[in-house]
Amino acid sequence: MTLLVLLDHDNGVMPEASREALTIGRQLADDMGGEMVAAVIGALDDGVIDDVAEEAQKFGAETVRHVNHDLLTDYGPDAWAECLRQLADDVDAEAVMAVGNDRGNEVMAFLAARLDQPFVANCTTVTDADDDEWSMTRLQWGGSLLEDATLSADLKLVSFGHHAVPAEPAAGAADADVEEFEPELDDSHTITMIKDRTVQTQGVTLSTAPVVVSGGRGVGSADAFAPLEELAELLGGRVGCSRAVTNNGWRPHSDQVGQTGTRIAPEIYIATGISGAIQHWVGAMASKKILAINTDPEANMVTKADYAVIADLHKVVPAISAEIRRRREG
Amino acid sequence: MRILCCVKRVPAPGAKINVTEDGQQVETAHLGFTTSPHEECAVEEAVQLTEAQGGEVTVLTVGPPEAEEQLRYAASVGCQNIVLVPTDGTPLDPQRTATIITETVQSLESDGGEFDLILFGNESADSGGFQVGVRVAHALGRPIVNGIKGIDIEADQVIARREVDAGFEVYHLPRPAICGVKEGINLPRYPTMKGRLASKKVELESVDTDADAGGQLMVRLHRPQETAKETAILGDSEDAAGAIVDLLEELGVMS
Numbered sequence: 381m382t383l384l385v386l387l388d389h390d391n392g393v394m395p396e397a398s399r400e401a402l403t404i405g406r407q408l409a410d411d412m413g414g415e416m417v418a419a420v421i422g423a424l425d426d427g428v429i430d431d432v433a434e435e436a437q438k439f440g441a442e443t444v445r446h447v448n449h450d451l452l453t454d455y456g457p458d459a460w461a462e463c464l465r466q467l468a469d470d471v472d473a474e475a476v477m478a479v480g481n482d483r484g485n486e487v488m489a490f491l492a493a494r495l496d497q498p499f500v501a502n503c504t505t506v507t508d509a510d511d512d513e514w515s516m517t518r519l520q521w522g523g524s525l526l527e528d529a530t531l532s533a534d535l536k537l538v539s540f541g542h543h544a545v546p547a548e549p550a551a552g553a554a555d556a557d558v559e560e561f562e563p564e565l566d567d568s569h570t571i572t573m574i575k576d577r578t579v580q581t582q583g584v585t586l587s588t589a590p591v592v593v594s595g596g597r598g599v600g601s602a603d604a605f606a607p608l609e610e611l612a613e614l615l616g617g618r619v620g621c622s623r624a625v626t627n628n629g630w631r632p633h634s635d636q637v638g639q640t641g642t643r644i645a646p647e648i649y650i651a652t653g654i655s656g657a658i659q660h661w662v663g664a665m666a667s668k669k670i671l672a673i674n675t676d677p678e679a680n681m682v683t684k685a686d687y688a689v690i691a692d693l694h695k696v697v698p699a700i701s702a703e704i705r706r707r708r709e710g
Numbered sequence: 711m712r713i714l715c716c717v718k719r720v721p722a723p724g725a726k727i728n729v730t731e732d733g734q735q736v737e738t739a740h741l742g743f744t745t746s747p748h749e750e751c752a753v754e755e756a757v758q759l760t761e762a763q764g765g766e767v768t769v770l771t772v773g774p775p776e777a778e779e780q781l782r783y784a785a786s787v788g789c790q791n792i793v794l795v796p797t798d799g800t801p802l803d804p805q806r807t808a809t810i811i812t813e814t815v816q817s818l819e820s821d822g823g824e825f826d827l828i829l830f831g832n833e834s835a836d837s838g839g840f841q842v843g844v845r846v847a848h849a850l851g852r853p854i855v856n857g858i859k860g861i862d863i864e865a866d867q868v869i870a871r872r873e874v875d876a877g878f879e880v881y882h883l884p885r886p887a888i889c890g891v892k893e894g895i896n897l898p899r900y901p902t903m904k905g906r907l908a909s910k911k912v913e914l915e916s917v918d919t920d921a922d923a924g925g926q927l928m929v930r931l932h933r934p935q936e937t938a939k940e941t942a943i944l945g946d947s948e949d950a951a952g953a954i955v956d957l958l959e960e961l962g963v964m965s
């Protein structure tokens with residue numbers, strides 16, 4: 381019984397999501413009574429491979445397969461899926477899994493399409509991985525709702541929701557062997573390969589900011605975001621917003637928090653003039669603390685927050701900035 | 711240019727999502743319906759592309775007869791053709807949905823010619839399977855990339871851009887191509903009165919197709935556990951600023 385786990389990386393940098401994938405993979409492989417093979421795809425320096433292998437081993441992989449080919453110049457879902465298909469064959473995998481981020485889900489969908497097998501995206505738990513038919517719980521509505529499902533397939537293809545478990549090193553991890561694997565690829569697999577990259581933002585992003593100061597419809601206009609910008613800057617954070625705001629064209633969509641926006645996890649989320657619709661909440665709920673500023677004490681954002689101020693945001697937000705300045709100067 | 715957009719009718723819940731007693735569907739007694747913001751943006755993108763370069767937009771949904779509402783909405787913002795594959799409303803698994811869409815595309819193309827571009831949402835709002843578009847693309851033998859926030863059409867290729875943390879990844883897809891679109895690619899327009907009136911006259915094409923169930927079976931829906939929270943009220947005016955900054959200091963985010 382072999383479980384093949386895809387490790388995401390961007391030019392050799394492994395996101396936390398890959399450590400999560402390994403953590404879940406280790407559990408799943410144990411449940412299946414089998415072995416976990418981790419796959420890393422692409423042309424990477426030896427040093428990077430060693431780092432990845434060390435991580436993979438720490439999180440419980442018995443074997444690391446480095447998949448490489450001249451045509452693997454960057455990420456491409458077709459090529460990555462084809463690599464996984466051939467590798468799954470080579471290691472005689474019973475199941476293949478990835479973490480449910482954009483790339484993980486995309487590659488798994490390509491693999492599923494190619495094999496004409498089902499693919500269950502964004503699972504949170506699999507209960508009986510030793511049976512022919514698996515039972516699992518998965519995310520619907522971006523995590524606002526759960527679905528119990530079953531999966532019957534020759535090769536089980538699943539992804540696990542990002543943040544479904546915290547990454548945890550495996551107990552008693554032994555040295556993992558790195559073995560090279562050269563797939564057979566041709567030009568038909570590189571049609572969807574990244575051709576170019578443009579770099580835009582640097583530094584703290586919405587998904588990594590320690591403080592997010594968000595505004596909703598209650599802010600009232602694009603200009604009225606200036607005091608929120610100021611507060612965010614004083615706290616080394618970023619400005620976020622609700623969909624009502626992006627829909628009005630007051631802020632770019634890259635600022636939107638929620639199901640179809642960004643998932644955030646700051647130390648504190650300051651949500652002002654936001655009612656807290658479920659699709660917004662699901663993007664904000666991983667915040668360590670939430671402070672809602674709203675005129676409506678019954679607003680969902682208020683009743684679900686750790687702290688609230690029931691008042692006009694246009695008065696409260698500038699007052700917070702003024703108080704911060706007063707303390708810093710004083 | 712011929713563009714096809716695939717959209718899915720979903721309920722529009724507010725503060726929370728309730729599930730019917732048998733756990734088979736979202737309780738929709740008091741809810742309106744909509745399509746995912748991603749799909750709304752796909753429709754807007756298709757309309758903008760054809761406004762700039764000529765051509766027409768077809769919108770397709772697989773769903774209950776009531777999904778005509780979402781198709782008419784798309785017509786009211788500028789789509790010319792609307793196609794419904796009627797179902798009894800029971801949720802379909804992604805493999806089955808993909809097969810139905812593939813067959814419908816083939817039948818639409820044999821009547822009206824190839825679609826230069828097919829747009830999907832990045833994921834459906836409710837079931838979020840992240841795969842229907844990819845399966846359809848594979849079955850049609852066309853390239854697809856997901857998560858697209860920028861599209862340029864050139865003579866023989868589609869330049870598609872995907873936003874990542876640091877910027878954009880750029881893909882060059884030979885035409886005919888398929889993209890999974892993300893909200894933010896554009897700002898969808900609201901229907902005008904004229905658009906609304908015109909949409910009533912658009913003829914609804916109904917296509918009967920079905921397919922076998924796939925290997926993923928839904929058993930039941932349920933809400934995640936919620937831990938009841940006591941909200942600490944820090945004040946009811948700007949005088950709360952002192953208490954808020956105390957809190958920020960306590961959380962260590964003031965440094």
Ligand SMILES: Cc1cc2nc3c(=O)[nH]c(=O)nc-3n(C[C@H](O)[C@H](O)[C@H](O)COP(=O)(O)OP(=O)(O)OC[C@H]3O[C@@H](n4cnc5c(N)ncnc54)[C@H](O)[C@@H]3O)c2cc1C
Pocket residue numbers: 595596597598599621622623624625636637638639640641642652653654655656657658659660663673674675676679691692693694721722723724744745746747835
């Ligand atoms: C499939 C789907 C996906 C979606 N994805 C997202 C998403 O990713 N992100 C998202 O945000 N939404 C999303 N939505 C939309 C969501 O359902 C809500 O419509 C949206 O979040 C509402 O934004 P809002 O809270 O700013 O506006 P409203 O609901 O209008 O709330 C405004 C709030 O401001 C308060 N207020 C007004 N004036 C003041 C004042 N002066 N001071 C203080 N408070 C004031 C009001 O009391 C109210 O609570 C999605 C919807 C669907 C159907």
Ligand SMILES: Nc1ncnc2c1ncn2[C@@H]1O[C@H](COP(=O)(O)O)[C@@H](O)[C@H]1O
Pocket residue numbers: 716717718719746748749770771772773804807829830831832833834835837838839840841842843
């Ligand atoms: N029933 C449906 N009818 C039309 N299009 C659909 C349907 N279900 C899914 N889609 C399309 O496929 C995309 C991906 O869906 P999913 O794989 O469920 O996340 C959606 O954003 C829609 O564009």
